[in-house]
Amino acid sequence: MSACKPASPSSSPSGKPRVVLVMKSLANEFFQTMAEGAKKHQAAHVGDYELIVNGIKNETDLAEQVGLVDQMVSQGVQAIVIAPADSKALVTVLKRAKEAGVLVINIDNKLDADTLKQAGLSIPFVGPDNRAGAKAVGEVLAKKLKAGDEVAIIEGVTTAFNGQQRKAGFEDAMNASGMKIVASQSGQWEMEKANGVAAGILAANPNVKALLCANDNMALGAAAAVQAAGKAGQVQIIGFDNIVALKPLLADGRVLATCDQHGDQLAVFGIEAALKILKDKATPADQQTPVDVVVK
Amino acid sequence: MRRWTDFLILIAVLAAMIVLFGLMRDSFLSMGTLGTVANRIPALALVATGMTLVMVTGGIDLSVGSLLGFCGAVTGVLMADLHWGLATAVLASVVVGAVIGSTTGAVSVKLRLPSFIVSLGMLEIARGLAFLTTNSQTKYIGADIEALGAPFGGLVISPAFVISLLVVAAGQVILSQMAIGRHLIAIGANREAALVSGLSVDRPRIFAHALLGALTGLAAVFNCSRLGSADPNAGTGFELGAIAAVVVGGTSLMGGRGSVVKSFMGVLIIATLEAGLIQVGATEPVKRVVTGLVIVAAVLADTWRRK
Numbered sequence: 001m002s003a004c005k006p007a008s009p010s011s012s013p014s015g016k017p018r019v020v021l022v023m024k025s026l027a028n029e030f031f032q033t034m035a036e037g038a039k040k041h042q043a044a045h046v047g048d049y050e051l052i053v054n055g056i057k058n059e060t061d062l063a064e065q066v067g068l069v070d071q072m073v074s075q076g077v078q079a080i081v082i083a084p085a086d087s088k089a090l091v092t093v094l095k096r097a098k099e100a101g102v103l104v105i106n107i108d109n110k111l112d113a114d115t116l117k118q119a120g121l122s123i124p125f126v127g128p129d130n131r132a133g134a135k136a137v138g139e140v141l142a143k144k145l146k147a148g149d150e151v152a153i154i155e156g157v158t159t160a161f162n163g164q165q166r167k168a169g170f171e172d173a174m175n176a177s178g179m180k181i182v183a184s185q186s187g188q189w190e191m192e193k194a195n196g197v198a199a200g201i202l203a204a205n206p207n208v209k210a211l212l213c214a215n216d217n218m219a220l221g222a223a224a225a226v227q228a229a230g231k232a233g234q235v236q237i238i239g240f241d242n243i244v245a246l247k248p249l250l251a252d253g254r255v256l257a258t259c260d261q262h263g264d265q266l267a268v269f270g271i272e273a274a275l276k277i278l279k280d281k282a283t284p285a286d287q288q289t290p291v292d293v294v295v296k
Numbered sequence: 297m298r299r300w301t302d303f304l305i306l307i308a309v310l311a312a313m314i315v316l317f318g319l320m321r322d323s324f325l326s327m328g329t330l331g332t333v334a335n336r337i338p339a340l341a342l343v344a345t346g347m348t349l350v351m352v353t354g355g356i357d358l359s360v361g362s363l364l365g366f367c368g369a370v371t372g373v374l375m376a377d378l379h380w381g382l383a384t385a386v387l388a389s390v391v392v393g394a395v396i397g398s399t400t401g402a403v404s405v406k407l408r409l410p411s412f413i414v415s416l417g418m419l420e421i422a423r424g425l426a427f428l429t430t431n432s433q434t435k436y437i438g439a440d441i442e443a444l445g446a447p448f449g450g451l452v453i454s455p456a457f458v459i460s461l462l463v464v465a466a467g468q469v470i471l472s473q474m475a476i477g478r479h480l481i482a483i484g485a486n487r488e489a490a491l492v493s494g495l496s497v498d499r500p501r502i503f504a505h506a507l508l509g510a511l512t513g514l515a516a517v518f519n520c521s522r523l524g525s526a527d528p529n530a531g532t533g534f535e536l537g538a539i540a541a542v543v544v545g546g547t548s549l550m551g552g553r554g555s556v557v558k559s560f561m562g563v564l565i566i567a568t569l570e571a572g573l574i575q576v577g578a579t580e581p582v583k584r585v586v587t588g589l590v591i592v593a594a595v596l597a598d599t600w601r602r603k
Contacts, residue, residue, distance in 0.1 A: 027427040229331070
């Protein structure tokens with residue numbers, strides 16, 4: 001799993017900070033893209049730092065991620081950039097890491113503010129504002145609809161913070177433009193589940209004019225449901241993530257828009273923040289990374 | 297006689313659910329719902345058919361969900377990246393499914409390991425292969441595969457639905473009319489007795505696993521056709537739905553008793569329950585609790601009747 005490059009002769013091996021990237025599942029396209037981006041960045045900055053990339057097998061395996069953090073601390077790394085598998089359960093082990101003198105940067109899934117406060121801990125979050133991104137995509141959709149139109153939301157895993165934020169962003173945009181949200185159900189981030197949920201929503205609410213999906217995989221499932229219901233062209237769909245498989249649907253209009261949070265750069269932003277803090281001895285602060293609406 | 301009362305009870309449960317959901321939501325009793333349910337049934341029906349044959353022998357296969365993901369991944373890569381035609385891709389998916397299924401069966405039978413454990417291992421392996429095959433990316437296939445899952449001739453049913461009904465019928469014939477089927481039931485009822493009476497107990501069991509694998513391969517194609525894409529995460533937890541459908545249909549987890557047609561009734565019950573819960577707007581926790589209760593209640597009812 002290690003992506004360390006042999007130190008180049010001109011730089012002193014001991015002088016380079018060791019940064020570890022702790023991810024969720026590397027089998028997930030999104031996290032894999034993130035890790036690839038980080039490896040490329042390191043390859044371009046070989047002299048600046050060493051990178052170790054670690055992931056867990058499955059998104060919900062908290063114990064494995066906690067174990068990983070402990071191991072990395074005992075190896076004496078200088079900084080941990082982590083996408084926590086859970087926004088509360090990782091706080092304790094990250095506190096141990098900080099007490100051992102390791103700089104911790106939070107990316108992707110934001111750690112719960114209350115839990116951090118209770119633990120007396122401050123960990124900077126470097127990442128996109130999912131709520132703002134979802135709101136921006138929702139606003140593109142609102143322009144295609146009339147006030148009072150019925151819409152439905154297909155949520156991610158209900159316990160995931162980014163899923164909750166995206167739902168809230170969709171709601172912000174729909175409420176601001178006077179749309180009526182008639183249903184909001186979880187598609188568990190999965191295409192197949194979202195397909196079933198979308199089909200049910202369309203059957204139960206024949207007047208639904210749009211399906212707002214919290215990720216692109218679910219948007220693909222929803223698009224298939226719209227087609228199966230014989231409503232192609234009558235129901236707008238929006239997604240989130242801008243995955244490759246969505247491109248044909250964006251091109252022919254089956255999906256109106258999605259949101260690109262620059263997945264390949266998310267880990268890099270975190271690593272750059274860590275390196276800057278290590279170098280300047282600066283006080284860590286939250287940092288927002290860009291989110292862009294993608295149409296066609 | 298007993299066969300018919302069992303069947304009537306399953307129909308009564310299904311009818312009660314339809315009436316209940318119909319009362320809760322007007323739109324439930326519509327062609328739209330029928331289409332939705334009919335659309336979701338084929339993959340589950342195929343796997344439940346194969347699973348019934350494995351479970352009557354007292355075996356189980358937990359890897360079918362991952363295998364659905366892997367065979368779908370193979371279909372996706374072949375069609376989206378390598379531009380294979382539908383027919384050859386279907387064949388490849390079925391063959392891959394059959395190879396994995398017979399591997400699970402052969403390892404379990406020949407090395408005398410519980411199929412629960414071997415298939416648990418295969419669950420991990422097949423999921424890993426699904427991620428490897430697709431490089432963890434969703435593959436968009438599009439129109440080339442969608443026709444299979446789309447309604448035809450102005451009806452609400454798709455070619456996939458018709459094929460799955462034929463497979464259910466064939467599965468029932470295999471189980472109740474053919475020597476191999478009676479053989480499978482005999483193995484499940486009493487393996488020692490089957491052995492003493494000179495029946496081969498290994499080959500029929502491997503055959504059942506291979507058939508389940510092949511049907512899972514076909515189910516994977518149907519799944520892709522419904523979605524127009526292949527998702528390497530597809531089928532997570534799918535094995536539980538298939539096993540639930542078989543158990544609701546009255547097949548014993550201990551083996552020796554089962555019916556493919558009744559498993560299909562179990563599929564209808566599970567699919568209707570799922571569609572109904574979505575339409576009445578049940579939240580995720582409610583959906584899970586209700587689904588769990590229905591499964592346990594169905595099995596309890598079955599056990600009580602047999603006492």
